[in-house]
Structures are given as structure tokens and as C-alpha cells.
Amino acid sequence: MVGKLDLYRVFNVVSQNKSFSTAAEELYMTQSAVSQAILKLEKELEVKLFHRTPKGIVMTNEGKVLNDHVNSALGLIHAAEDKISDFKMLKYGELRIGVGDTISRYFLLPYLGDFHAKYPRIKLKILNGTTSEILTFIKSGAADVGICNLPIVDEQLQVTPCKEIHDVFVCGEKYKHIARDTIRFEQLMELPLIFLEKKSNSRLYVERFLNEKGYEVSPAFELGSYDLVSDFARMNLGISCVIREFSEEHLKSGALYEVLLEDEIPGRNIGIVHLKSVPLSRAAEEFVGSIEQRK
Template sequence: MIGKLDLYRVFSVVAKNNSFSRAAKDLYMTQPAVSQAMMQLEKELGTRLFNRTPKGVTLTTEGSLLFEYTNSALGLLDAGEEKLLEFKNLTTGQLKIGVGDTISRFFLMPYLEAFHTMYPNIKLQMLNGTTSEICNFIKSGEVDIGFCNFPIEDSTLQLTVCTDIQDIFVCGEKYKTLSSKSLRYEDLLKFPLIFLEKKSNSRKYVEDYLLARGIYIEPEFELGSHDLVLEFARSNLGIACVTKEFSKDYLQRGHLYELTLKESIPARSIGMCYLKTVPLSRAATKFVEIIESKSLNTRRTIRKA
């Protein structure tokens, strides 16, 4: 006797083909066996699922409703089986990561390289977004893991700090004389300011810090990427707020100059996040292990130095 799950699988194939005979070919069954299976399912459910005609079959209203749920359920089962296969050997599968361009370029790239070397058959899919967008990607299942600017306040997410970063103010050659002075934040307001756009978590962190000290900023330029902020500052369009760790090349080459402030902005972090309630795939678990092991080694190296 065919089990209930098998009956639903046969039902789904018949519904997609609108034919017992075509479904039988797809299922490697005889047409009478397919017909008998559907009669059995209709009997167990106590309702007619198909309108039978000489040209084939069509779903009844009840059949259409059942098909929506059956198709979804079978899709989840197939996804589950794929996850199990991935868990066993990591010879196939996909890892979806949400991350912004800057964090990807200056922090994540070595980890991606290490993971790809170890598991070359795992497809890496990167979804770009701001911190708030990445958190939404995680919750909607569009990505497995996200890498964001902290702090994040969200009880549904598992948060892991990866590395600390420092926000600073920089200028180009035009304002170079400012770099030899000790400045207050109020002094910066006399000059054109260059910031990331408002939806950026980095911008919000600095802006909240300044507002807490009664300083309200109105940037002349609000840009969509950290690289643009650096280039605008280099072009002498104003004083820019940037992440020091992501600006080292500009600072070391003398394209930009760091300003000295009487009070530094507190350091913040880059971190990894994923849903607490949903188990990670095998590929995601391995990637997390790589991140955690390398981050730990980095911290140990810093302490020894």
C-alpha cells in the first residue's frame, strides 16, 4: 500500500501534468497505479480532487487548495533532503552571506578565500545592503549569515563581535593645517562635512554620539559608500567621518590626514549575526567556525604584541 506522503507526491505530479498518463511516465509508474493512488487519496480525504475528462484531468476547487499546500510542503522536504546531503559531505550546496561592500573588502575577503579553498564546490552568494537591510535579509531567510556594523539591538539574532573599529575625521591637502591642532567637535562644524547617508549604521552611531553631547550635524555631502567619502575628502570637498581601519591606504600614502580631537569617538565593532531559532546549514556552520578561529588567533596575536 502506498504511504500518505507518496500519495501526495503522486498527487503533485498529476496536478502539474493535468494527466494521469504523463504523470505515470514522470513517476515511472503505470497509469492504472497512478489512477488507483489518486482514488485512494480522494477516499482518505473524503473529497474529489480532480475533474476527469477524456482529454485529461483538472483540479477541483478543493484540489487546487490542497495543491498549494502540498507543493509548498514537498518543496520544504526537498530542501531538507538537500540540507542533509550538504551536511554529510559539503560537496554541494550554497552559502548566502549578507554584507556591505566596505566590510566585504576590508574584513571578510580573507575568510571567503579560506572557505573557498577548503570547500570549492560550495556556491557563495553575496547580498549587499546596509546593516538594517542585512538584518531583514537574515530574518526573511534570504541569507544565512550577515556581517554588519555593531551595535545592533535585536533579541532574535545571535551576535558575535569579530573585530573593533574606530571612527575618525580626516581631511585632504586643503585642510592639512587642521591636522596639527587639537580640535573640539564644535570646531568641525565650521567646515563642510562629509558623511555616509543617514540609513548607514556607521553614520547613526557617530551622529547619536555627537547628539548626546549637544552637537547637531548637517553634512554638506551624504554619500552611499565609504570609498566615495574617502574620495570626496581627498578632493578637498570637506572634513570626512571615516572608519580608520578602512582608510589606512589613504592615510599611509598621505592622501588624507587624520584630525586630532580632544575627545575620541568610542570604538565600535564589526560583527557576525544569524537567527537564534534556525539551525545553520553545514556550510554556514563551517564558515562561522573559520571566522571564530581566525578572529581568536588575531586577538591572541594582538595580546602577545
């Protein structure tokens, strides 16, 4: 079938023009080449497609039946080519992004807004999950890209850092006296600590840092929502571990106070993640580029 496609295109133009010479001009071929193409198609199909007469050519009954189907098939091909062009121009399509609630709210939203304003007909599908769940979305093909807390080490994945963030401890009005001076880790461990649940990358990163300093974390509260971790500190329920860049509004307003540690927790990154083995779609490529340009 694929080998006959060019022959069918020639046949279609000849049938529309009812002339080999006119078809040859339209196809930028010689009249002889057009005639040979029709003869080849007739031979392969083992039917006569045109009657040659002194007044020109006339389609046979078999030719008319073939022409109806070829017109329909080529119409579908042209429609598909137009659709592909639309996808390339980002007039249509879908972008599937795996991201957690916190990164979505505090980092990704402006990029989503700008992308949607520029390409309003690209459907955005947001898949929420933890970092491990997002990696599963990507590997299963459910998501084109993921925006995750780093570090992530996986040979199958392309990981591109896009924003540096810093984990800090904060408190509310009740505990603000401890924020006046640097405190030792021994003092920190004696306070009611508020952390995200264990499966979060943020929790694992900070806990690993404290373990290296020789301390085991035993939180008073373990929460599933970043906003709750911040809220609990503002309600004076303890000392919360948050991301400084995501808590700037509360820190600037005085609703939260940063607790200074004797050693600052090293910065880490939010990153863009996708499969190395699968090329990004045009929409995903454009979206990733928009984030990288604003780093």
C-alpha cells in the same frame, strides 16, 4: 509508509538473493525474523510476494511489480543519503551571506577567498544591503548569516562581535593644517563635513555620539558610498568621517590625514548575525568558525 520502510528493505534484500537464509546473513538477522518480516509485509499489502518451493523462493507477479518500485525508491533514498553526506563533508551546498559593500570589500573578502579555496563546490551567494536590509534577509530566510555594523539589539538574533573598528575624521592636503593639533567639536562643526547617508549604521553611530556632546550634524555632503566619502576628502572637498581600519592605506601613504578630536569616538564592532531559532547549516557554521578563529 514510514512504518513499512524496514519491511521494504528486507523484501529488497530477499528479492536480490532469492533466499531467506542468504538475506538473513546479509541483514544480520535470523532467518525466522526475515520470514516474519516478509509475512507481515504480505499481510499488510494483502498479496503474496513469493512462492515457496522445494528449490527456493520465486517472486510472484505482484512481487515483481513491487520489487521494481522498491528498487527505484531505495535507489533514490541511497542517493539522497549520499548527497546528505556530501553536504556534511562540504562537497556541495550553498552559503548565503548578507553584507554591505564596505564591509565586504574591506573585511570579508579574505575570508571569502579562503573559504572558496577550501570548499570550491560550495556556492557563495552574496546579498548586498544596508544593516536593516541585511537583518530582513536573515529573518526572511534569504540569508544564512549577515556581517553587519554593530550595535544591533534584537531578541531574535544571535550577534557575535568579530572585529573592533574606530570612526575617525580625515582630510586631504588642503586641510592638513587642522590635523596638526587636537581640535574642539565647535571647530569641527564649522568645517564642510562629509558623511554617509543617514540610513547607514556608521552615520547613525557617529551622529549619536556628537548629539550626546550637544552638537547637531549638518553635512555639506551625504554620500551613498564609503569609497566616495574617502575620495571626497582626498579631493579636498571637506572633512570625511571614515573607519580608520578601512582607510589605513591612505593614512599611511599621506593621501589622508586623521583629524584628532578632543574626545575620541568610542570603538564599535563588526559582527556576525544569524537567527537564534534556526541552526546554522554546516557550511555557515564552518564559515562563521573561520572568522571567529582569526579574531
